[in-house]
Amino acid sequence: MNIKKAIRDGLSIVFENFKMIPVVYIANTSLALLLALPVFSLLNNDIGYKGIRDEMTSGFNYEWWSGFSLNAEGLEKTIRPALSGGFAALFDNFELLFTGKFTSFGLMIFLFGLTYIFLNAFFNGGVIGLYADEKRTFSISRFFSLSGFYFHHFFALALTAVLLFFVFYKVIHPAIFGLIDHFSVKWMSEKAVWFLNLAGYFIIGLFILFIKIVFDYARIILVVENKESSWLCIWLAFKFMIRHILKTFGLYLILILAGLGLLLVIGFIQELFQPKTLLLLLLLMIFQQVFIILKIGLRFTFYGSQLELYRQYKPEMITVKKRRKVK
Amino acid sequence: MTKRILFILMCFTISGFTQDIPCEKIVDYKMEVELNPENKTITGAQLLKWTNFSAEPVQEIYFHAYLNAFKNTQSTFFKETFADPSAPLYFGKDRFVDGWGYLKLNSVKASISKKFENKDLSAGVQYIQPDDQNINDQTVFKVVLPAAVDPSEEIIFNIQFTSKLPYWGYRAGYKGNFFFAGQWFPKISVLENGKWNCYQYHCNSEFYADFGDYDVSITVPQDFIIGASGVLTDSSASAGKITCRFVQSCVHDFAWSASPDFQVVTKTFQYSDFPPVKIRLLYFPDHKNYVDEYITTIETALEHFGLWYLPYPYPQFTIVDVLVDTKTGSMEYPTMISMNYPWNAAKGSKEFQWVIIHEFAHQYWYGILASNEFEHPWLDEGFASYSDIRLLNAVFGEINYSKEYLKRRNFSIPFDFNKIKTNPAFIRMNNFSKFASSDKTDQFSWNFSNYNSYKANVYHKGSILLATLENYLGEDVFSKIMKTYATRFQFKHPLPQNFIDVVNEFSPQSMDWFFEQSLYTAAVLDYTVSRISSSQVNPPRGLDENGNLYSGTKPEENKTYFSEIVVERLGEFIIPVDVVITFENGETIKEVWNGQKKWKKFSYQSDAAVLKAEIDPEQKLLLDVNYSNNIKYRKRNSFPAFRWSAKWMFWLQHLLEVTMVFS
Structure with a gap:
């Protein structure tokens, strides 16, 4: 019941403050455009006059790509067959989470990813600040004012999260697969080893989720409880999550399922819809941009719902605090 | 027990299939060996009859002892492997802790009629390094004889040896109760023009040996099943062990594998007036899903290669489906191949069929036409790669691009891109292009600048130069060339010039200019x-x-x-x-x-x-x-560029949102 209510209330907050979504969408699109323009330029120069352009109008020419990729540098390396499919390029992105190979698309993409993380550390202050406010009246100035107000805390949280994930991918990730290799090295069944590895990836996923949830609640606690210490908020968030592990994970998993639903829709649209004319291409681009907007909206729904879930338990938390004080 | 009864029944069924194939038999091996699964050794005795077909008397006999490549990291094989970052053979400490491999000569005796009888020559055994003077390499040894073997005279060696299989070794090794014995016994070299053509075991080289008869009896624990070169002629069981005898004439090597986990499927291939071929597949239970594909792909290859080149001359062909997580790999041996393929590989890439066809094609260009793979590796690998392209294109059609997600050791989630089609020839073409100017194609296999260049210029260029020639001369002419070359040089050791001569015989003009550029230079065509x-x-x-x-x-x-x-x-x-x-x-x-x-x-x-x-x-x-x-x-x-940059931008937008996991 709590999860359902939290999601309903979270959605309602997001709808009431939907004007924040375009702000973040513009940031996302602007960053992407900064790199998409040089990609257009290099592709236009490479295939604009070539015979393979006919095939590239409706499909993908593997032979061209094989040659092109042999000497590819920088952004050129990111032009790959996966872009042709409906799902493959999106799977590539999720694969990064499980492998930790964040520089596999090159340093430029990596730096843009980091920039987006810290840019959103700024925006998240405005988003959660507004959601936590009882009045919830959105205005650009108020949004940016709250973003600025919480930025140093949210930046510290984002930096801590990034560092924690760095340690995770450098220490825990290899340790998990090191153990798997150690145990399975003499196994004769190929399938058994495969499933053990799959379990390893599942554990990686749980770890990522765990860290993510802690930091989400840390931001909420920081705003709701008006805390000054980001570290303390991480600790409180950790305690909160452990105390309500089924609810916090449950909420997250339901929203992840919603995200997967969105992904399936856009994936199938892209899979079935291979535009061969400019008009159809523009139509596909509209679908894609709607997906990005919905994805940002879903992310805000995470924040809103988690905030509401936290609020549902807040009296209990206060009670706990009071008891401690009495002692 | 059922497995065992079936196995014995099969032994009797197969016996009688051995055919005597006409070839110049220079060697005659009779071996009796026993596998000890506990200490991973094969101990045995080899009776080798060798005839001196040269015009000169021979005082020293050269042998290969390939397993010594895995004796320690000082071998030429390991030194070359470690020195080449592009070499695929990674032997981390976790992969090799359980043991090194070696070939130990317990005694070497020899007899020449009327000269000496069963003379112990063990003291005269000398390890030599004809290629690189690496004194730590023991993959070649010579035996100095007390009297020369005169022209047309025979010498009989009686060699007692122990072969220790390496753990996860390259082309030979073991894992658990799976054993693969390739290049495992003392093998005499080839005497050519009065000199021994004998090279060490290199990172980038394969093999060369004379034709002859092999009669090998292998003893293993009773529950083991053996797959081997040749035909199983009989077997006998006693004291918890089973001995199986495999016989084959006109081959130049012998390999075998054993495991109690093998499942066996057999089928007889019959087509037109071709001699029947018994296909014997040994597979692990994890690969049951591939059984039908194994059989039908081999049948397809037997039919087409039989029509294109010459009918497969041996009575049996054995496929040993090895554990993926070993380095025994996909490899060719006379009348037998090993196949290394994961259970969940992408179907659309047709890589499974591709590898089987490639390995089977070696039966022709390595097995029947036994070119010198040390000196002219492209004559085998290039021809096998050309043949796999030809058959894939003729029968299996275009292949899909596929990608393996979350790939790591023993794990991947394959994904087929059904909309991205390509041709195997283009894949070979692209794999070659990056190394086009690195090396010429016709040269000693270990003289390539690195493993990648070796692969590119031997496998890929070797195949596409033949395909280019086919396109240039026309399919009909080239078919005649290939058929004539295969027929004329079966059971011989052809050289590149033999093939060029056949080409010039059928071509309206001399094609020397083509071979001069494509084989003997690294000239780039663009x-x-x-x-x-x-x-x-x-x-x-x-x-x-x-x-x-x-x-x-x-x-x-x-x-x-x-x-x-x-x-x-x-x-x-x-x-x-x-x-x-x-x-x-x-x-x-x-x-x-x-x-x-x-x-x-x-x-x-x-x-x-x-x-x-x-x-x-x-x-x-x-x-x-x-x-x-x-x-x-x-x-x-500009539309295609716009289309792909729009897709690219959407991918990046999504990636940026995915990074929010870390915020």
Whole structure:
């Protein structure tokens, strides 16, 4: 019941403050455009006059790509067959989470990813600040004012999260697969080893989720409880999550399922819809941009719902605090 | 128990299939060996009869002891492997802790009729290093005889040896109760022109040996199943062990594998008047899903290669499906291959069929035509790669691009891109192009600059140079060439010149110029359309012959265009090329350029502007390292770039949102 209510209330907050979504969408699109323009330029120069352009109008020419990729540098390396499919390029992105190979698309993409993380550390202050406010009246100035107000805390949280994930991918990730290799090295069944590895990836996923949830609640606690210490908020968030592990994970998993639903829709649209004319291409681009907007909206729904879930338990938390004080 | 009964029944069923194939038999091996699964050793005795077919007496006999490549990291094999970052053979400490491999000679005795009888020559055994003087390498040894073997005389060796299989060794090794014995016994070298053609075990080399008869009895624990070269003729069981005897004539090596986990499937291939072939598949339970594909792919290969080259001459063909997580790999041995393929691989890439066909093709270009893989590796690998392309294209059609997600040791989630089709020849073409100028193709296998260049210039270039030749000469002529070469040199040791001679026999002109460039140099073949232009022809201005100003027509009324196309040879490889020019009115002109100069200009005056120019429009020249520059349009079309950059931008937008996990 709590999860359902939290999601309903979270959605309602997001709808009431939907004007924040375009702000973040513009940031996302602007960053992407900064790199998409040089990609257009290099592709236009490479295939604009070539015979393979006919095939590239409706499909993908593997032979061209094989040659092109042999000497590819920088952004050129990111032009790959996966872009042709409906799902493959999106799977590539999720694969990064499980492998930790964040520089596999090159340093430029990596730096843009980091920039987006810290840019959103700024925006998240405005988003959660507004959601936590009882009045919830959105205005650009108020949004940016709250973003600025919480930025140093949210930046510290984002930096801590990034560092924690760095340690995770450098220490825990290899340790998990090191153990798997150690145990399975003499196994004769190929399938058994495969499933053990799959379990390893599942554990990686749980770890990522765990860290993510802690930091989400840390931001909420920081705003709701008006805390000054980001570290303390991480600790409180950790305690909160452990105390309500089924609810916090449950909420997250339901929203992840919603995200997967969105992904399936856009994936199938892209899979079935291979535009061969400019008009159809523009139509596909509209679908894609709607997906990005919905994805940002879903992310805000995470924040809103988690905030509401936290609020549902807040009296209990206060009670706990009071008891401690009495002692 | 059921498995065991079936196995014995099969032994009797198979016996009698052995055929005597005519060939020049220089060696005659009789071996009795026993596998000890506990200490991973094969102990045994070898009776080897060798005939000196040369015109000179021979005082020293050279042998291979390939397993010593795995004795320690000082072997030439390991040194070369570690020195080459592109070599695929990674032997981390976790992979090799359980033991090194070696071949130990317990005693070496020999007899020559009327000269010496069962003479112990163990003291005269010397390890030698003919290739690199690496004194720590023990993969070649020689035996000094007390008396020479005269021409046409026979010597009989009686060698007692112990072969220790390495853990996860390359082409030979064990894991758990799976054992694979390749290059496992003392093998005599090839005497050519009075000299021993004998090389060490290298990172990038395969093998060379004489034809002869093999009669090998292998003893294993009773619950083990054996797959081996040749035909199982009989077996006997006692004291918890089973001994199986495998016999084959006219082969030049013998490999075997054993495990109690093997499942066995057999089927007899019969087609037209071809001799029947028993296909015997040994597979692990995890690979049950591949059984039908194994059998049907081999049947397809037997049929087509039989028609294209010559019918498979041996009575049996064995496939040993090895554990993926070993380094025994996919490899060819006479009348047997090992196949290493994961249980969940992508189907659309047809890589499974591709690898089987490739390994089976070696039965012809390594097995039946036993070229020297040390000296001319392309004669085997290039021909096998050409044959796999030919059969895949003829029967299996285009292949899909596929990708393996979350790939790591023993794990991946394959994904087929059904919309991205390609041709195996193009894959080989692209894999070759990056290393096109690194090395020439016909050279000793360990002299390539690195493993990648070896693969590119031996496997890929070797195959596409044959495919290019086929396109150049025409399918009919080339089919005759391949069939003649296969038939004429079966059970022989052909050299590159033998093949070139056959080509020249059927070709309307000598093709020496082609082989000189493609085999004996690293010349790069790359043609491009470097410039394409059209401009409307303006009416003449100024004074005409009468001293009056030209009145002329207005430019818009004049629909004549002057077009120029410049084609260029970017590489050193010279070959005549077709150039097709297409005009905007649909008219086409075909030109032939001999490619002798660095560039050639074609000029036209016509009533339409030029649309595009294409070099080699039928894509006959698969050796061209960059085909995408062969076609050029006069006007740019930005739509494809826009389409792909839009897709790219959406991918990046999504990636940026995914990074929010870390915020």
